[in-house]
Amino acid sequence: MTDIGNSRPGIQAFEAVLDKPDTRVAEFEVSAKSPLQKLQHFLHANPTAVPAIVLLLGVIGFSLIVGSRFLSAFNLSLIIQQVTIIGVIGIAQTLIVITAGIDLSVGAIMVLCSVIMGKLAVMMGLPAPIALAAGIAAGAGCGAINGVLVTRFRLPPFIVTLGTWSIFFALNLWYSASETIRSQEVARTAPFLQWLGTPVDVLGARFTYGSFFMLALVGLVWFVLNRTAFGRHLYAVGDDPDAARLSGIRTDRILFTVYVLAGAICALGAWILIGRIGSISPQAGQTANLDSITAVVVGGASLFGGRGSIIGTLIGALIVGVFRNGLALSGVDVLWQEFTVGWLIIIAVALDQWIRKVSA
Template identity: 55%
Template sequence: MSSNPPTDGIHLADEFLDRSTPASRARDILLRYPALSPAIVLVIAVIIFGALNSNFLAPNNLSLIAQQVAIVGTVAAAQTIIILTAGIDLSVGAAMVFASMVMAQLAATAGGLPAVIALFIGFVVAMATGALNGLLVTRLKLPPFIATLGTLNIFVALTLLYSGGQTVIGADLPALLTWTGQAIEIGGVRVTTGVLIMVAVYIALAFMLGRTAWGRHVYAVGDDKDAARLAGIRVDRVLMSVYIAAGAILAIAAWLQIGRSNAAGPNAAADINLDSITAVVIGGTSLFGGRGIIWGTLLGALIVGVFRNGLSLAGVDTLYQTLAVGVLVIAAVSVDHWIRKAN
């Protein structure tokens, strides 16, 4: 008589544990390919809005969507690298507007600075806003939500004080500041220089996040700060670099905003914070940090642009468009929470 215990029960248990359901398989796929779900949503949205209104797929309308997405997408790119570290920045919109007003005011005043110098100072100001957020998070150890909620109000106040509440119109601005709004024709579709700059930002970030040590450190810090610190990563330095890099990207967004509107105003881009966060979470980047890809954010920004444009063509009131974007945020976070349960 064999002394080995029967293994039939163990094999049955293993078979039961290994059994997967369609839902769990779908969750595993979405976990491996975070950009898949926003790609599916984007295709479905384009098909639906194209069927509802024949003007939706017209070249002129597609060009308009691209121009709108250029600003949201660039701000969302800055938001992405912060959320990848398990943070969030509520001040991105205010920092962008502040930088745009600095650029415009310095270049437009009588006897103003040369456009290149005004643009450079605007970049310095935007990076300084990021550095301030980074210092509050790394030195004072404030939660990013609280720190950036405070700086949001600071940047709004500084913008109003600096500008006196006045808008600088395009006629008073040098050509360099409005250059990002110039259009070129590609395949029958008019695309602005700003759209091409946004794409360049995404290409650069995709390389930095996917092919450099800095990118690996960003993901590691977002996944587990304590483990990253034990692995020898200087967590505070990584966080500071992320917030400063985000500030530089916001300076680019400020430049694009001036070109897009052919003006610089203290009350521009009122919904940019909501839209940028929406683009990030719809794009598959986890609000808990450590997971997501930059191209998913671009898909998320396109979804936001498509929804706002499609609903506008359908005659839906602006308030309901914002409501729809809010629903998208809740749905995206819910899906992210469901996917994370696989871990």
């Protein structure tokens, strides 16, 4: 059947369009963005912007409320000392959170490694550097257990680390016999374990070697995440594991390596913990798990994975330290300090949800 209205006989109606194809190109209507949408896109592209602004506002606010006591060099350096342990544990937590996981066992790993270091160096008389190496190996081993359960058995990281938190904490109490190794004993037999707690006075401020160690570790991990293929693969696995697998990334190997690294970093946190408190206690660092999550979330990382930075985690730890220190100097009860930190977490998660709508 031919098209009567067509001048060329034998041409079907639907074939007539082939003679004169449409040369127009697709056009997309681009609507102007409102100021709020522009802010949303800016925050999505710069995840550390919000934590940096909150930290600045916190410092300005408490300097006006408390006065010179808050802005003194000694007090500001004290805040840095107080967040050193959480900053290091937060680095380990950040690596896990970027992969869309969470590790509830980081605090237990840290304390267990500190007990192992103390037992080997103080009680058994091994050289302190060897005891430190054994503690780092133990931390990496604990991370490997988490990694195997997550990658091989496909168990949710939350459930895995909740279980291993109880396991590592029980092993900690068993191995230490619930006894604290006093700081005098550590100083006499293994002073190297307390080395990171050595104070350094700079222009009226007092830092410790542990603070500089934390900053060096932040710089190293930042380089790995932003300048190496491993870092790019890590973000890819957290953002979309299926797409990462199809692109040739060995996702299970990346996840396993991340958990091992996180365990080793927790062991380094144990070394800082010993230097910070002097003694070795199986009851130390009980809030490190939640504090590390707080630093990561407040620092702009997303619990859904694929988004976060080490610098943001450091800023998040400083935010918590600034608020707790400022509220304490203001005479606010510890109860309301924790109340404030709780609201910081909720607001940070809500803000992350809003920012993520840009990519939705």
